[in-house]
Structure formats: C-alpha cells, structure tokens
Amino acid sequence: MKPAASTESRPRRLPFLQGVLPINPAQLPHDIIAGITLAALGIPEVMGYTKISGTPTVTGLYTILLPLIAFAVLGASRQLVVAADSATAAILAGELTAVASLGSPEYVGLTSTVALTVAVMLVIARVFRLGFLADFLSRSALIGFLTGVGVQVAAGELSGLIGLPKQGHGPIMQIVSAFERIPVAHLATTALSFAVLAVIIGCKRFVPRAPGALIAVIGSILASGFFNFAGRGIAVTGEVPGGLPTLFLPHLPVDDINQVLATAASCFIVIIAQSAATARAYANRYNEKGDDNADLIGLAAANAAAAFTGTFVVNGSPTKTEMVDDAGGRTQIAHLTTAVIVLLVLLFLTRPLSLLPAAVLSAIVFMIGVKLIDVKGMAELFRMQKDELVVALLTAGVVVFVDVMHGILAAVVLSLIAHARHSYRLHTHVLTRNPAGHWVPHRVEPNLYAVPGIVVYRFEADLFYANTGRFTEEVLTLVNEADQVLRWVVIDASVINNIDYTGGKALIQVGEELDRRGVGIAAVALPTGVRSEIERYKALRARGAHREIFATVDAAIDALHNVAPTTSAASPDETKKPG
Template identity: 60%
Template structure:
C-alpha cells in the first residue's frame, strides 16, 4: 500500500474529504478534477438516456450534489454523481406510472432523489452503514452486470436509429434484427465513428475519447447542418444554474416512489460503501461509512431540490480521479467548477449534438458494466457465488432491476445461512510423527488418543444446525473402529448458542451420559462458558470440565478414563 500523510486521521464530520490540505498535492487535484470533468460530462449526459430525463439533469448531478458530498462526506476519493445503476432503476420502476421524459416523470425522479436522501439521513442517524454488508460482492457483480446487459441491450436499437422494443434484454436485441432495413445510414455512421473513437482512445486512459467524440460531433453537426438533414439531435439544453424548489407532490404514486427509493437506497449503500472502502484501504485511511451516509444523503437531497435525479458513489468516476492523480475532494470541487462553466457558457452548442453520439456512449457504458473479470474469478474460486451472480444478472437483464435486487439480497442471505447450516466440521488427531496436531474430515478411526475423539464445529449453533451437530457427534461416538469413552468438543469456533441449540445440547449430554461417554469442552471465551453453563452444559457429573486448549482437555479426560488400545 502507498504511504499517505493523511493516514490515521479520524474521520471528520465536516470537510473530511478535504482537510487536512496538503499544498504540494493541490495542483494535481485540480488537474485531476479537470480530467474528471472532461471524461465524465459526456458520461452523465449519456446516463440521462438511461434515466429518461432531460440531458441537462445529468450535468446537474455534477454540480450541487458533488459539492454537497465534498463538504459533508468522509471519503477523500469517492465521486458522487449520476450513476448507471440507479439511473436504470428509475427508468425500470417509474416508466409504468408516468411517460418517460414528461414533466410528471421528471417530477417523480426528483422526488425519488429527495426520498433517497431522507432514507440515507435515517440510516446515518441510526448508524446503519453496516447494512451495506448484506449485499455480497458476488451479488453486486451480478447486479451491475445485469444492469450493464439491460443498458446495452436497451440502447442497441438506438445505434441504428431504431426505437426500443421488447421488455427484456434478449428481446430488445432480437427485435432490432428484422428492422435493420429501417436504419438511417447517416445515424449509423455517426454511431460507428463514435464507438471506434472511444474504444481506440481506451489505449490511452487520459485521452478523453468521449469528450473528443462529443466536441467533434457537434462541430460536424453545425458545419454540415445535420439537423436540417433530418438527423436526430439532442435539442435545446437550458443554460444557467439549476432552479431550486420542492418536487411536485400532487397526485404522487407514493407506493411506486417509495419502492424506487428503497431500491436505489440498497444499491447506493452497497456500491458506495464498497468503493469508498476499497480506496481507503489502498491509501491506508480511515473512512466512516456513517459519515459518508450523511454526505450521500445531502447529495441526493440537493439533487432532488435542484431538478436532478438520484446520485450514487461511482466506481468508474472514482477510478478516473485516482488515475489522474487526485487524492482529495478538491479534485471534485474542480470538476464541479468546470460543469458550472459549461452550464453558464456552453449549453448552446450541445443542442447540435447528434442523438447517435449519446446512444453510442450509453451502449459502451452498458458493455463496460458487465464484469466479465469478476464473473471469471467467481467461477474459478467460488462456484456457488458465481451462480448467485449469474442468476442476479439474468434476472436484472430479463425481468427488472428491482426483482434482481430482491433476488440478490435473498440469495446472499441464503448462501450465508447455507454456510452456517452446513459448516466445516473436523476431528483433531496427532500427525504421523505424533509431534503436532492436525484436523481431518469427520470419519471413522480418527482418534485424538486411545478411546477419545476430539470434534470441532466451526460455526455458531442455532436452531437450524443443532440437529446436524447432535447427529454427527453421536455418529462419531458410535463408530465401529473401537469403543469411544471420551469426547472433546472444541467449541472455540462457536460464538453464540440460541435457545433451541442449547436444549439440543442438554439432550445430547444426557444421551452421552447414558452411554458412559465422558466429555470435555474447549473454549477460551468466558462468555461462552457462562452461556453453556446456563444450559447445564460443561458442569455436569459426566463432564470433566471446560478448558482453554485441546491439550489441557485431553490430559484431564485421559486421567478420568481407563486406558484403551485404540490407535490413531
């Protein structure tokens, strides 16, 4: 990791992403901010194609929301602005209650941003930053990949000047094929040129391919008067500062607004936390997620009040700043100033921008979101989690983002319960030389000492796995390779026991006593000892006691038993 002079400072409640200043770094931060603006302005304009809102609302997300997070957030690195994931959620969940792009629809998107801000405020007050952990990294890979497929498929027809048809990603792609004869040649040529330019510039990360494409396309559009030739363009983009005001509240479909806000809230928690933690670890910094929630809440509140839509911590924009040398929110303040300049001076030329340019940019955004590397790594390392990611991606792409989020959370929790329900269990046994201990899978003939088995359970005991614990212990004691007269239960991997598991342990202790099997417990936790004894475990006449180590438990049990001839 890179050493950093800001290391080990406690997170601040104000200006945590800016202070303390390091003067030699200021110039690099300013340059990084200008680079961010050059790369991200075309991107956020593209996100408005996803969210189905006016182009200027994308620029608004890089003004007041970015300033708000810079002042109130804790992360020095996280860039908060428009994001493809939350933009896709807006379109997927609000399009059914208002016509996309209409005044009513835009009003709903601003109201959702305000509601997301309220939810984030509540999460910060209640210190619920830990909720981000309930969407696993594998589920997040699947979620973002599914959104990428959905976004790319939805814009595939736009590359050919064809309207989107179909409700799922696969249907949307297939619907284009029989309509290729309706393609506008000039529109397709612009799309192909923009795709080639942006992809070619990726070999040089600091070259703003999207910005070059936007500026070049505007110049060509004006020079050859492409709007007069019938080529679709963005049209008038309002200039000046955004107008502040409350979203309209009359006739609001609150049920849909709250569902949309809750969906965005979950994604923001998971994605922003994962990104801010990654960069805090990279630079050995502390980053309080609950303070970040305050920054994210303020960013979304001002987004809604300034006529924009939901903002989120963006991994791609954060990486843009980091690659450009930015190390604090000064870079983001610089980017906001560039956006302000664009709003005040350069919105006029944006009206000439061909729609094909935004279609190409959005298509590439979607393709980039499909995390093939993450999916490949999951396939190699954790097949079960790969299946979770794949199922989530397919659900998002074919059914919807909301359904994908629900499935991702449910599958993540099921996978965790599965690990706890069927944890790893082992038997302690001396190694071949008898000089050290080793753990082996549970099976017959594996003794810690003649007539004694040592069983280790590596998870908390609760109602769902208590029966498995009991059955496996009885199977170990009842093995055919020799009489088992002593049992050591290594409980050092158990941190908690619920009521159902405690009662099962009581019944197990009675069964072992009836078979004449003496027992000993291993745990170094005084809390666990107290909890076990509250159920009458570890202090009965059949037990020789509780010990902090396997060696001590084995010694005590050997003294309490007659020697036997069973080998290890």
C-alpha cells in the first residue's frame, strides 16, 4: 500500500495552483520523472485518439499542452491528468458526423466549438455547485459505458490493422466487414500491425515499466524512413504541422447549434462522472481533501484552452492518472513537465512524425479499445451484484448497437432506476424477543408478537411515495390476520431518515384504519431521525386516540404492555398528554 500523505499540516491553499503548491523538494525529482514517463506513454496514445475523434494527428499533441497547463493552474486535484480521452473522442465522432464529414475542416472546427461549449457548461456547473451530479452515474453504468466504447473503438480499427479503409455502420458491421475482406488485406501493413501489437503486449507482459507504445512508434518511424514504407504501399501519417498551435475563437454555425449542444451535453456528463471519480479515488489514496466544484473550473479552463488551440474536448483520464501515479508523481508538477516535453516535440520533432505508419496508430488505438473492455469489472459485478451487471450490459449494448450519446443517456437513466430499485426494494421485519431478551428480526408474517397483544414492525428505509403501498399493506396484514386480540402496533422508525408528503399521509391513513379496528399505533423514532417529521404531519395525533413516540422499542413495550389503546399513559420522554 502506498503511503498516505496527511493534509493536517498543509497551509490554506490559494484558489489557483492547488495541485502544485506547496512544493516538496524531496518529491520534485519524482514528479519530473513521472512527467517524462507520461510524455513517453501519453504522446502515442493521444495521437491515437485523433483516429477516434477524426481530427488531424497534431491535435492530439495539442490536448496535452495548454489544456494540461490550464488544469494544473486552476484545478484542485494534485493527481488528475486532463487530456484527450477515448470516451469523449468517440462521442465526437459518433455525433458530429451527422452535420459534417469526418476529418473535414468544418468537422474539425465543430470539435473545437464543442470543447468551448463544454467549458461554458462546466462553468455553469461550478456556479451552481453541481459537482454532486457525478454521483448520478453509477460505477456499474460507467463500466458498461466504457466497455461499449471499447468495443466500438477496437472494432473501428480492425480494417486499419490490415491496411484497408473502414467500412460498415456500427461496430458489428465493421467487424464483419473486416473479416470478410481478410483475403484482400495488405500483407505488409498486416505484418507491421502484428509486430506493433507484439511489442506493446510483450512489454506489458514482461517489462511493465517499458513504454511499449513509444518503442513501437520510434521503431516504426525509423523503419519507415529507412525502408521507404510510403513507397511500398504502407500508408503513413503525412505532414504534421510544427510549432505552437494558433489561437482562435471557434465559430458556431447557427444551423448546427442543436447538434453541438447535444454532443457537448454528452461529453459534459462523461467528464463530470469520470473526472470526479478519478480525482476522488486518488485524493482518498493519499488522504487529501478533494474539491469537485474547484476541479470544475480547472476542467472548464482546460476545455477552453483546447477550444482556443483548435483541438477537441479533454477529460480527466484514469489511465494517464495511473501512469503518473505508478511512476511516482504526486503533484501537477509532473503534468507541467509533460507539457514542456510536448512543446519541444511540437517545435523540433514533428517532421519525423510524418513518417509514422497509419497502421501503428491503428494498433495503438485497438489496444486502447481492448483495455476499455472491462472484463474484470463485469466479472466482479457478476459475483457481487448481478442486478447491476444487467445495468452494465444494457449500457454497453446501447453504446454498441445504437450510439455513444444514447449510451450516455442509458447510463444515467439506468443509474437512476437502479437507485430507485434499491430504495424501493427495502427490508422490513417483525421483531420478537428471544429467551435472552434480545430483539430478533423475522420476515413479515402475522402472529409474531413482541408480547401478547403487541406487534413490532420495523421499516428499514425512507418512507416515500414509491414504498408507501407496501408499508400500508404489511401493517394491515399483520392486524387483519392476527390470531389473538391485537392492542398495539409499534412502528420501529429508528432507521428512517426521511418521510415525504405521501409517506406522511400514508402514516395518517394507517392510523385511522387501525382506529376503526380498535388497535393503537405507536412509533419508535429518534430526535436525529424523523421524530420531528412525524410530529409535523401529526401522524400520531388523533382525537380520542392515544398514540405515542418512544425512544426505543423496549421503552414502547414497557409503557404499552398493560395499556389499552383508548386510555392515556405518558411515555418516558413525553411530559404532556397528547392532544
């Protein structure tokens, strides 16, 4: 386990450079090395993401230049790496092709417009403190969503691996098309692709710290220049513009505004959920206080920087964050180091990138897609929570068979449905005493008495509109099917934290029904729970009826075991007779 860094002695942080300050001289060399590692691993990866997003190769480098610096200056997380991401890249390619051809100048311009729109949405989210929205995309739905994206990304690169153009709409047709055309595959390109995959997988398997993708990129560039791959029919990247990116304000075509807003909203949801989850995980790992709302400003600045430099949406990246953490980086200084290296590449090393074979990027992107397919997460859901496995599989299915944007909607809706099901599928019990005098819970059945004439019914969830029917039904069943004269029903509400309007009305109606049967109703509720809500609804106050609120089940039984419902007896914590 990695050591936790206590934050108790840390001075109050400024509203900027929170991920950088205070600088620990002992940690500084580790951060610099981690930044170099991130550059080595991340540069080939972000270049690969441009194949997913349908933008020029150099735009991938732009995502880890100014956006990385912007988040380091204005973000709160000390660990989160903000850069190009496969999920948001896939959203762009899946949605913007409805209004512009993939890779066209209009399309590339729209990707920057979406990034600026996302930045505005993130600022609005910060103003209204909407960081909590990250909680509404469940982990199971996120596993399914990223798995679906992984299938989509990997399937889209199969044709590129064998040197053929992509054909077919959707991942399934792309897979079928690639396999049908294997007999006409370009053999040299196919051999190169398999060699790159062997290097990446081999490094991961035998030398985990070796930058397999970078080795493959450098090796293929050298081989491309020496053997003239372009002259032998192996497609290469072509000219990559050097120098600093040009700053400009993205244009918003009025005719495309609806598509831009829908695409930006999908990216916004993924960014909120994925960035917050990643930042929280690493803050918890090192016992640091996270700030979702402050990170929103950093993410907004990063996406604005992306928009103004002509690149696409950036997001908190779990894979790159883990790269830095595994290399010993603990602050945003590592990310600033990466930005410096990327700047040097843009100024002096873009010419060699023009020799990079396209199949190498296809192989890198294919491996990115394969890594996103979370078989381990799915297996864990199968073992631990099968109903949430269904949520993950449905979300993945929508991404694969429909599109990414609807996959996002499915992830959010299914997360909310799963939450509602967990709230609705509550636990209820009837309590009885065992010979030792301890309370024992039983499934809800008639004729289980705490003492003769008294039933204790425990409701173990908030009482709200969706479960009041079950509450009413079970209480009345206990009364109607009793095999002896029932005098009291004690509702154990000690674990209820909220009663909504429908729940309050249901409690009143149950009391009235029990009055008609000559049965009293009492409650066990704590001052820190819903006692004030019960009293506010006057659910236990009725003319001619004696009802009480007790602090414990024992207090209720002791006070009521010899009391008839229509008589008066003061409860241990009541000083006045109920009115």
